[in-house]
Amino acid sequence: MNTETSMNLYVLLKMVPDTVEELNVSADGKSLDAEFLRFKLSEPDDHALEQALLLKEKYGGKVTVVALDAPEVDDVLFTAMAKGADGAVKIPINQAGLGTVASAKVLADFLGSPGRLTADSLLLPGSQAIDDLEGEVAPLLAAALSLPYVGVVCGVKAVADGKATVMKEFAGGLRAEFEVSLPAVLGIQSAEKPPRYVPVAKVRAVMKSAKIEEVEFATPERLIQLEVDRMYKPEAAGRAQMFEGATEEVADKLVEVLAKSSVI
Amino acid sequence: MANAILVLAEQLRGGVSDITFEMLGAGRTLAGAAGAPLYAVLLGSEAAPLATKLGAADKVFVVDNPQLNLAPPGPIAAALKTLVDQTQAGLVLLGCTNVSLGIGSILAAKAGLPMVNFCRAVKADGGAILCTSQLFGGKILSDVKLADGRGIISVYPGAFSPDAGKSDKTPAVEKVDVPVEAPQVVFKQYLEPETGDVDITKQNVLVGVGRGIQTQDNVQLAEDLAQALGGAVCASRPVIDQGWLPLSRQVGKSGMSVKPRVYLALGISGAPEHWEGMQNAQCIIAVNTDPKAPIFDGAHYGVVGDVLELLPVLTDKVKARKG
Numbered sequence: 001m002n003t004e005t006s007m008n009l010y011v012l013l014k015m016v017p018d019t020v021e022e023l024n025v026s027a028d029g030k031s032l033d034a035e036f037l038r039f040k041l042s043e044p045d046d047h048a049l050e051q052a053l054l055l056k057e058k059y060g061g062k063v064t065v066v067a068l069d070a071p072e073v074d075d076v077l078f079t080a081m082a083k084g085a086d087g088a089v090k091i092p093i094n095q096a097g098l099g100t101v102a103s104a105k106v107l108a109d110f111l112g113s114p115g116r117l118t119a120d121s122l123l124l125p126g127s128q129a130i131d132d133l134e135g136e137v138a139p140l141l142a143a144a145l146s147l148p149y150v151g152v153v154c155g156v157k158a159v160a161d162g163k164a165t166v167m168k169e170f171a172g173g174l175r176a177e178f179e180v181s182l183p184a185v186l187g188i189q190s191a192e193k194p195p196r197y198v199p200v201a202k203v204r205a206v207m208k209s210a211k212i213e214e215v216e217f218a219t220p221e222r223l224i225q226l227e228v229d230r231m232y233k234p235e236a237a238g239r240a241q242m243f244e245g246a247t248e249e250v251a252d253k254l255v256e257v258l259a260k261s262s263v264i
Numbered sequence: 265m266a267n268a269i270l271v272l273a274e275q276l277r278g279g280v281s282d283i284t285f286e287m288l289g290a291g292r293t294l295a296g297a298a299g300a301p302l303y304a305v306l307l308g309s310e311a312a313p314l315a316t317k318l319g320a321a322d323k324v325f326v327v328d329n330p331q332l333n334l335a336p337p338g339p340i341a342a343a344l345k346t347l348v349d350q351t352q353a354g355l356v357l358l359g360c361t362n363v364s365l366g367i368g369s370i371l372a373a374k375a376g377l378p379m380v381n382f383c384r385a386v387k388a389d390g391g392a393i394l395c396t397s398q399l400f401g402g403k404i405l406s407d408v409k410l411a412d413g414r415g416i417i418s419v420y421p422g423a424f425s426p427d428a429g430k431s432d433k434t435p436a437v438e439k440v441d442v443p444v445e446a447p448q449v450v451f452k453q454y455l456e457p458e459t460g461d462v463d464i465t466k467q468n469v470l471v472g473v474g475r476g477i478q479t480q481d482n483v484q485l486a487e488d489l490a491q492a493l494g495g496a497v498c499a500s501r502p503v504i505d506q507g508w509l510p511l512s513r514q515v516g517k518s519g520m521s522v523k524p525r526v527y528l529a530l531g532i533s534g535a536p537e538h539w540e541g542m543q544n545a546q547c548i549i550a551v552n553t554d555p556k557a558p559i560f561d562g563a564h565y566g567v568v569g570d571v572l573e574l575l576p577v578l579t580d581k582v583k584a585r586k587g
Contacts, residue, residue: 019401019533022556032404047505101373128365130400133408135369135379139337143370148448150336151366152518165452169362169518170276173457173511176334181448187366189518194506224378229394229407234558240550240566250567251578254549255585257565261526261547263469263493264586 007061007159008118009052012107012125012137013080015039015070015095019130023233030228034096039071044126050191051156052124053084059159061120062086066110068095068103074212075203082198082206089213100132101223104140109217112145120182122164127151127187134226138187148180151187266300266391267354267414272344272367273304273311273318274359277454280317283359283421288320289428290386290419291357295322297388298413303351304435307343308333312439319431325351327442336449337366343442345374350440354414355393361421362518368418379416380408382536384423388413401535402558421517421540460512462496469495470524472515472542473503476531476552476571480508485575486530492582498522500538516541530571534559 017023017032018040026033052063064087065080067073073095077088093106107125111117123145125138142149154175155167162182167175169189180186243253258264269291274281288304295302304321306314309330318324327343344367348356358368360382372379385396393410395417464470471490477483483497490497497513504514515522517537527545532538534550534557542548543562550563551571560566567574 017400019403020554023400023403025404032400043502100369132381133397133399133406135372135381136366139366139369140373142338143341143373148336149338149366149370150449152362154518167455171362171518172520173514173518174276175455175457177452177455178336179450179452180336184448190501190505224372226378226380227409227411229409231399231404231406233403233556234405234561240560240563242560242566242568244568247569247573247577250569251574251581254565254567254578255581257547257549258469258493258526258582259585263495263526264582 006118006120007055007059008121009055009061009063010111010121010123011045011049011052011063011065011080011085012123012141013045013049013065013067013076014042014126014129014137015067015073015076016042016129016131025231025233029230029232031231041076042126042129044128044189046195047191048124048126048188049080049083049085050193050195051188053196054192055122055156055159056084064089066091066107068093068098068106070095077212078207078210079198079203081210082203083196087213088210089215091217092214093217093219099226100135100137101140102220104137104144105220105223106217107137108141108144110215111141117145117183120162122182123147123185124188125185127153127189134224136187138185142185145185148184149187150178150180150184152189153186154190155192156186266298268301268303268351269295269355269357270344270348270351270353271302271304271321271357272359272364273306273314274361274363275306275308275311275314276363278310280314281359281361281363282426283361283419284318285320285426285429286421286424287357287359287419287429288318289426290424292320292428294355294386294388294393303353305344305347307335307340315437316434319433319435320429321435323436323438326437326439328439329442329444331444331447334451335447337370339444339447340367341370341374343444344371346442347440348375356416358416358418359421360418368416372416375416377415378410379418380410381418382420383417384420386417386419398536401533402539420536422543458510458512460510462512464496464498464513464515465520465522467496467522468525469493470515470522470526470545471495471497471528471530472499472532473497473530474500474532474538475502477503478572480506482572483508485572485579489575489579489582492579492586495524500532500535529559529563530575532559533557534562
């Protein structure tokens, strides 16, 4: 079987709070304060998109990005199209508070609906996200769709004859190659290349010409209720001894520490 | 007797990973509190000889099946589900590591149990289990209760001492047959770590750079300091992913674990994935613009400031000091 022209690549995109901004806990003490949260695309998902675009460039096929509803998600979907995705689907169910188990259920319902999955489909979610408290979407999706799964993927070397050769990361720089039969779910940790940049003007042009397809599904109930007792910031009283002052002063103090550690 | 506690023994290339002993230690405490047995699970046709190392467990279950060697999360979760049923386990501990990532989620779905991810502390509270998870790159902690003490817990490396999970006792070993479906994912080969120009695990001083270094050109500022100190530059994941430094310089979960005499964490927030790789440095100096960066909670010395401003000044002063 030749997969060179018909590969069906689905990239699942998830928005997460931008941790560069300060995160605050809401008054109930059990969730993040949504008021000042800024959202961004989950980093492994950004790599999943890049990996899909690289595969499309190499083997042809079609890239579709899929996301649940979340603040700023439209911008992310249009940006993905500006980068080269052929289509974007938004499922108008609010991602907030849904949890990964229910999120995976919705995505599985969508991808499992008639006409979506084909014999040469590759589903590319990020391997994990920074708020995956109750498990990761990628393996849950694979389990729900009964598809083979490899996670912590850091590159797809080849796709041929209904099989993909993928690289998985272990630790200490060790990686391994696995061969996986399509259709399959690959949890992407990092793409072979850094995610590409797309000029804002191009995104604006796509916003005018392209459309985000909205596909309605029933909001699932939370399938497994994890009881969050308390959310809080780690103890601020860290053990670091802080040096303050002008750059010169601080540098002098650091030199003393380096000398005390006998490295200079 | 309370429901058994199951620990998936993590192995890579014929060795038992430290996380296994950390989980056995934590499991031992939980088992003691609940009056429950503690079991370890070894999977794969080459795993049986490792059972002797797992004496902290009351019993080691070995599934001696070559199809489980380096198997993906799906078949491993399926095998664990069978063992959970057979042993009537209520709690399963797995490593929150690249090796085991994904197994817990699938097992939770198969067993209809809740999963608690990114766990760094766990304790018994009557019949319940209290877990503390590290979310949002370590910026927020979340206490979660498994009310009936049943669930799957994914444990961060370094959360517990491995010593409590080591024992000279010889554990009882039981071989079990578990049906394994024909694999749809096949291991082909290992890709050995790139041997870079520098072995960062052998340096006395490491200058670690993170997102705060901002551009590839700025990495040179860190190189200059490393050179002045007789050390090397290393980095957290975002810098490596950008291609600004080679993979051989990555510190953290997927990269190297380093123990230099001094580790400078420059523009590194201190996400758990990075912390895991450098927490054992003798002296950690952190510089970050964000006073609330988690790195300051673990570092010995900290500076709130811009690394780009500090680096050239510090390099000059180090050079002057060395003469």
